[in-house]
Amino acid sequence: MKKRHFLAILGATALLTACSSQTSTTQSTTSDSKTTWQVIQEKGELTVATPMTYQPTSYYNDKKELVGYEVDLMKEIAQRLKVKVKFVETGFDQAFSAVDSGRVDVSLNNLDITPDRLEKYNISEAYKYSVSGMIVRADDSSSISAKDLSDWKGKKAAGAAGTNFMKIAKKQGAELVTYDNVAGDVYLNDVANGRTDFIPNDYISQKLFVEAMKKENPDLNVKVSDVLYNPSQQGIVMSNKDDTLVDEIDRVLHDMKADGSLKKLAEQYYGEDVSKPYESDQEIPTIDISDVDSAE
Structure with a gap:
């Protein structure tokens, strides 16, 4: 389902710039030359938007510790990627704008993987169904x-x-x-x-x-x-500037599914394995909301 986005380089524009200013041909910031994953590796931290108010995905337990399926999932992903993780309290209305602004690297809030979201963002493979x-x-x-x-x-x-x-x-x-x-x-x-x-x-x-x-x-x-x-199926949302971060996260998710750790985490918080497609004996209707622009 994932749709990759690539930036086109306009050769004519680059040539024009080179003619007008010799120094501009080499003018490029360090951050522009680095991939999303390289930037995260260098700062050593993955910043994650999460609601902190929604059981069982992201909430404070009796010991005032931030826990939940999505919280523990991101802790495990960060550990396997050898970076720290920082959680930022973010409501649903800011889940996507926080990624857009660069305030966070990824966003989780039980966010469905949908065609319109895949047009605007990179989204990991499903961690929950x-x-x-x-x-x-x-x-x-x-x-x-x-x-x-x-x-x-x-x-x-x-x-x-x-x-x-x-x-x-x-x-x-x-x-x-x-x-x-x-x-x-x-x-x-x-x-x-x-x-x-x-x-x-x-x-x-x-x-x-x-x-x-x-x-x-x-x-x-x-x-x-x-x-x-x-x-539905839920994924981790991030910028589509390049695919380096989503590739790293998908690699870890694939490993967690293969070694059973994602299933174990799912059963810990849900009492069942939500890391695989939902099964039901009844016919489940699907309401098409592709023509609904806003719910406000």
């Missing part, structure tokens, strides 16, 4: 149960602006209620008290999070619906 789902009220007052998502119209969907989940909600006629990079319990409480009707998001992650929250508050009026849609 999943399917979309939703959290609704446990007393069924959300009144959302159609397998084809036909009953989303007019319902209040909660999520971060710009996500594919919210684009699906927009496509299905839901009213969008967007949040900044807030903790998951804010979402759950708003569904429970009726401020919103449902949370479209990653099904596997939602199951684990709701289970954990209901252990703390058994009376919390939420549950994970059994309605599934839009199978």
Whole structure:
């Protein structure tokens, strides 16, 4: 799926520049002559954008340690690449702009691999496979149960602006209620008290999070619906300036899949192997959102 991007060198322009100024023919910054991977090697650090508020991918545990499937994945990748890793708290709305600006080297936030994103970025091979789902009220007052998502119209969907989940909600006629990079319990409480009707998001992650929250508050009026849609796969997003970094990361991911360490990490945080394509006995519909420009 990966689409490589190459910069074209205009010979005529280079010749014109050489004629106008002899010194300009050799004018080139050191950073321009180095690849993305060479720059990271020299600074000895891989900078990673992560939400830090989303279980089980990126969150603080009881010991105030940043952990999660994506966090531990990047720690392992950095270790195998022999560089340090630095995490930068970044909400979904900044996940791509942080890469664009050079604030971070890579971005992870359960980001789906999609054709439009592959046009703009280099994205690693999938480190996680999943399917979309939703959290609704446990007393069924959300009144959302159609397998084809036909009953989303007019319902209040909660999520971060710009996500594919919210684009699906927009496509299905839901009213969008967007949040900044807030903790998951804010979402759950708003569904429970009726401020919103449902949370479209990653099904596997939602199951684990709701289970954990209901252990703390058994009376919390939420549950994970059994309605599934839009199978997905997630990758690590980075600049497409050149392919050196994505090649290095893909090499490590391939090794982690081969030696079983990625599966072990997946089972640690999800209780199942999400490093392979999601399997289901039921037919899972796919909502086309290629014509949805924004979910804001």
